[in-house]
Amino acid sequence: MSEELKGEIIEAIKKVFDPEIPVNIYELGLIYAIDINDDKTVDITMTLTSPFCPVAGSLPKEVAARASEVNGVKNANVELVFEPPWSLELMSEEAKFKLNLSGNFMA
Numbered sequence: 001m002s003e004e005l006k007g008e009i010i011e012a013i014k015k016v017f018d019p020e021i022p023v024n025i026y027e028l029g030l031i032y033a034i035d036i037n038d039d040k041t042v043d044i045t046m047t048l049t050s051p052f053c054p055v056a057g058s059l060p061k062e063v064a065a066r067a068s069e070v071n072g073v074k075n076a077n078v079e080l081v082f083e084p085p086w087s088l089e090l091m092s093e094e095a096k097f098k099l100n101l102s103g104n105f106m107a
Contacts, residue, residue, distance in 0.1 A: 002036045005072050009034055009042060012066040019055055023098050025063070029090025032081065034067075040074040042067050047086045056080070 013031060014024040021028060025046070033045040044063060048056055060078040067076035088101060095101075 005036055005070070006034055008070045009036075009067050009073065009076075012070050013044075013063055016059070016062050016066055018049065018053075018059070021049070021099070023091075023095045025059070027092040027095035027098075029092065029095070030086065031063075040072060042073050042076040044076060044078045045081055046078060047081055049086050051082050
């Protein structure tokens, strides 16, 4: 049940985009952890591409709102962290492809 719920939460989070990058924040690697508690509250740990991101105040709230909309989630809490720092290596292959960052030059 919790793996299925986690999958639904991930799909909901994939609807959230960094306004400066045309890729959803999950594929960008901004979500570090999704923990589902016994009481169906969800704790999400995320970061931003930069501590100076202009949406630092609103993006975590949007992630919490999207996760809270998932049927079966009682409440979603988002913790914003900057350790470890975000890097291009955290992006999915799909995100790298969309941004023309795939290939051997990143090695």
